[in-house]
Each structure stands twice: as C-alpha cells, then as structure tokens.
Amino acid sequence: MSSTAAFYLLSTLGGYLVTSFLLLKYPTLLHQRKKQRFLSKHISHRGGAGENLENTMAAFHHAVTVGTDMLELDCHITKDEQVVVSHDGNLKRSTGVNVNISELKYCELPPYLSKLDVPFQRASQTEGKDNRIPLLKEVFEAFPNTPINIDIKVNNNMLIKKVSELVKQYKREHLTVWGNASYEIVEKCYKENSDIPILFSLQRVLLILGLFFTGLLPFVPIREQFFEIPMPSIILKLKEPHTMSRSQKFFIWLSDVLLMRKALFDHLTARGIQVYVWVLNEEHEYKRAFDLGATGVMTDYPTKLKDFLHTFST
Known part of the structure; x- marks a missing residue:
C-alpha cells in the first residue's frame, strides 16, 4: 500500500471515529429527540410479584398505592377471545391445573394458588387472597392514569388486535407500551397500531449492541422508544453456584459486560429512548442500574424500590 493510500485510509478512519464519538455524545445533532409521553423510574414487575400474587388486581392496587410509575403485566387470550392478565400460557405453575388459557373460556379459568414463587428471587414465595386472573380491561378501568407496560406473550393475531382495540377504547395510546422479545410479535404490534410505543425485541437489542460496538x-x-433489558449478572443469584459450569458463568459475565454500558444508556436516553433494566430486587442492583444511566428499574418489590429511591433522593 502506498503512503498516499495509507494516508487517505487513516484520514477516513479517523474522521469516522471522531464523528461517531461526537454523535454518540450528542445524537440530537443528527436525530430529533423522541417526545416522551411519560417517564417511569419505578416499574412494578407483574404488579410486584414479591409483595402480592403476581398479575392480580391486589398487586396492581398495592403498587399504585406505593407510588409506582408504571405497571408491567403479561397478556394472553382465552377461547372466548377475552384478553386476560397472566404470565403463563399454561396454568400448571400458577394454578396447579395443567391447562392452557387458550383452551378455556374466561369463566372457566382456575384461580391462582395461594402461594407462588417470586420468579427473580431465589427461594422466595409470596402469598395473597386475591387469586383471580383479571381481564386487561379491568386494569385499564382501575388505573386510567397509570402507564402500563404490556408483554404480548404469544404470537396471536387476535390477541394483538384485541389489546389494540382496548387501548383505543380506553384512550391509552399515550400511557401504554407493548411488545415482546420476539421480533415478529413486535412487528405485528407496530403494524396493528403504530400509535402505541413499542419495546425493542431481542433481535433488535442484539442489533443495537452490534451497532454500538462498531460505532x-x-x-x-x-x-x-423503550430499551427494556435484563441485568445478566442477576442470573448468578438465581442458581446454586455448583450447578453452573465455567462456560456458563463466563457467558453471563461477558453478557453483563457487553450489555451494561453507561455510554450506550446515555446515548439512547439522549435520543429520548427510555432504558429499563429488569428484574432487580436488591438495593445494590438498583444502585448499579441507575449509576449506569438506566431511566427505570423493574422490580418484584415496589416498596423496597420506593424506599431506595426515597433514600437516595434525600
């Protein structure tokens, strides 16, 4: 390679790196900042699955009373096309009955068990008296001013259509975000109703990471508008150390290093994209997420997160 060609190559590369760094810090030089209809710092996972039975009206009422900024919940559709709030499509874990929601009419759904494991807190259970699986419209009616994060749990066109219709009916486009880890589901959501903000799918999260590390x-x-990601390191606390291989631990460590990047969070935030980290249940996890620039934390323990935010804001 001649010295002239090398000079042009290095000049081009240098210009690219400088421009990339500048726009990473100041993205509004190129992109218009997204308008944020609401801001959520305190997000209650399944309504707060560590303090009440998950995805129940009791959990949602408690979280809102505590002062949560957003309710996170999951949706499925019944045989008679009712949109219900439940994480699992099969009810064996949550009700003890091995049946799929899609196979039953709403009136036939069994109640939740009186005690359920807290999904992101090892060896922990919660209990409650409200064990009824609610309808999504009940949540909308009860909390007309509370932002709600909807995880569309199955790739079902009717479910997506019905959720969209409910959002329109209750005039909640400005207070709702929906999506799933599945790219196909998110695309269908956007096509069905582009007025409802969407989450990044897993495929898009990986793409964003690739774009970030290549400049x-x-x-x-x-x-x-919502970058909702797990904190990989929490997986280590959910499993017994001796049950994990070295390669598994290394993969978790590497995932955590690549995903938990302050420069990435700051860039997305500057573009008007909210960054939510899930599901965090300990004070040191809350602190780490916010120190990295996360705009919101999703927790099973809304009271604990409220106390943390109060302590660190005073």
Missing part, C-alpha cells in the same frame, strides 16, 4: 449506532434511526 455505527449514532448514524442509525431508531423506531422503538
């Missing part, structure tokens, strides 16, 4: 992210337009 291309500042140049790429983004349609989504």
Whole structure:
C-alpha cells in the first residue's frame, strides 16, 4: 500500500471515529429527540410479584398505592377471545391445573394458588387472597392514569388486535407500551397500531449492541422508544453456584459486560429512548442500574424500590 493510500485510509478512519464519538455524545445533532409521553423510574414487575400474587388486581392496587410509575403485566387470550392478565400460557405453575388459557373460556379459568414463587428471587414465595386472573380491561378501568407496560406473550393475531382495540377504547395510546422479545410479535404490534410505543425485541437489542460496538449506532434511526433489558449478572443469584459450569458463568459475565454500558444508556436516553433494566430486587442492583444511566428499574418489590429511591433522593 502506498503512503498516499495509507494516508487517505487513516484520514477516513479517523474522521469516522471522531464523528461517531461526537454523535454518540450528542445524537440530537443528527436525530430529533423522541417526545416522551411519560417517564417511569419505578416499574412494578407483574404488579410486584414479591409483595402480592403476581398479575392480580391486589398487586396492581398495592403498587399504585406505593407510588409506582408504571405497571408491567403479561397478556394472553382465552377461547372466548377475552384478553386476560397472566404470565403463563399454561396454568400448571400458577394454578396447579395443567391447562392452557387458550383452551378455556374466561369463566372457566382456575384461580391462582395461594402461594407462588417470586420468579427473580431465589427461594422466595409470596402469598395473597386475591387469586383471580383479571381481564386487561379491568386494569385499564382501575388505573386510567397509570402507564402500563404490556408483554404480548404469544404470537396471536387476535390477541394483538384485541389489546389494540382496548387501548383505543380506553384512550391509552399515550400511557401504554407493548411488545415482546420476539421480533415478529413486535412487528405485528407496530403494524396493528403504530400509535402505541413499542419495546425493542431481542433481535433488535442484539442489533443495537452490534451497532454500538462498531460505532455505527449514532448514524442509525431508531423506531422503538423503550430499551427494556435484563441485568445478566442477576442470573448468578438465581442458581446454586455448583450447578453452573465455567462456560456458563463466563457467558453471563461477558453478557453483563457487553450489555451494561453507561455510554450506550446515555446515548439512547439522549435520543429520548427510555432504558429499563429488569428484574432487580436488591438495593445494590438498583444502585448499579441507575449509576449506569438506566431511566427505570423493574422490580418484584415496589416498596423496597420506593424506599431506595426515597433514600437516595434525600
């Protein structure tokens, strides 16, 4: 390679790196900042699955009373096309009955067990008296001013259509975000109702990471408004150390290093994209997420997160 060619190559590379770094820090030089209809710092996972039975009206009422900014919940559709709030499609874990929600009419759904495991807190259970699986419309009616994060749990066109219709009926486009880890489900959600903000699918999260580490992210337009990701390190506390291989521990460590990046969070936030980290249940996890620039934390323990935010804001 001649010295002239090398000079042009290095000049081009240098210009790219400088421009990428500048736009990473100041993305509004290229992109218009997204308008945020609401801001959520305190998000209650399944309504707060560590303090009440998950996805129940009792859990949602408690979380809102505590002062949560957002309720996170999961939706399925019954045989008679009712949109219900439940994490599992099969009810064996939560009700003890080995049956699928899609196979039953709403009136036939069994009640939740009186005690359920807290999904992201090892060896912990919660109990409650409200064990009825609610309808999504009940949640909308009870909390007309509370932002709600809806996980569309199955790739079902009717479910997506019905959720969209309910959001329109209750005029909640400005207070709702929906999606799933599945790219196909998120695309269907957006096609069904583009007025409801969407989450990043897993495929899109991986793409964002690739763009970030290659310096291309500042140049790429983004349609989504909510970057909702796990903190990989929490997996280590959910399993007994001796049950995990070295390769598994290394993969978790590497995932955590790659995903938990303050520069990435700050860039997305500057573009008007909210960054939610889930599901965190300990004070040191809350602190780490917010120190990294997360705009919101999703927790099973809304009271604990409230106390943390109060302590660290005073």
